[in-house]
Amino acid sequence: MMMIGSSAVGAVGQIAAGQAQKQASELNAFQIETDKEMNKVQALQASRARREEYDLATSTNVAAFSAAGRDRSVEAFLEKQKEVIAEDVGRIDQQTQFENMKASMAAMAERRRGRNALSAAMFSAIGTASEGIYRYQTTRK
Numbered sequence: 001m002m003m004i005g006s007s008a009v010g011a012v013g014q015i016a017a018g019q020a021q022k023q024a025s026e027l028n029a030f031q032i033e034t035d036k037e038m039n040k041v042q043a044l045q046a047s048r049a050r051r052e053e054y055d056l057a058t059s060t061n062v063a064a065f066s067a068a069g070r071d072r073s074v075e076a077f078l079e080k081q082k083e084v085i086a087e088d089v090g091r092i093d094q095q096t097q098f099e100n101m102k103a104s105m106a107a108m109a110e111r112r113r114g115r116n117a118l119s120a121a122m123f124s125a126i127g128t129a130s131e132g133i134y135r136y137q138t139t140r141k
Contacts, residue, residue: 003139007132011125018121025114029107036103043096047089054085 058081065074 003135004132007128007135010132011129014121014125014128018118018125021117021121022114025110025117029110029114032103032107032110036100036107039096039099039103043092047092050088050092051085054081057081 058078061077061081062074065077
């Protein structure tokens with residue numbers, strides 16, 4: 001009877017360990033997703049900062065061109081600056097999308113790891129319980 005009790009305790013312990021690993025994976029996945037949201041905020045801040053730099057540089061340069069009487073230069077400059085800011089903001093957005101996809105995949109993998117750990121623990125627990133029952137029946141005869 002001691003063998004069955006020992007096996008039962010072992011099986012319960014294995015299940016508890018699997019559940020703990022699954023919970024740890026869920027927490028890790030949550031942290032990854034939180035980092036992903038922070039990344040979005042940082043990207044928005046970077047885009048905003050780049051636009052503010054653009055606005056400041058544009059107004060400074062427009063004033064300098066106007067003071068020098070070079071209105072055609074102003075138009076060409078503004079067109080070029082619009083292209084530059086669009087490329088910069090586009091790069092920031094694209095990099096953010098890549099990082100967010102990477103974070104989403106990492107969170108999914110982490111959750112999968114937790115589910116796999118729980119499944120493995122359940123199978124191990126079933127094996128431990130079965131082994132205990134087998135030993136009990138073998139020694140009882």
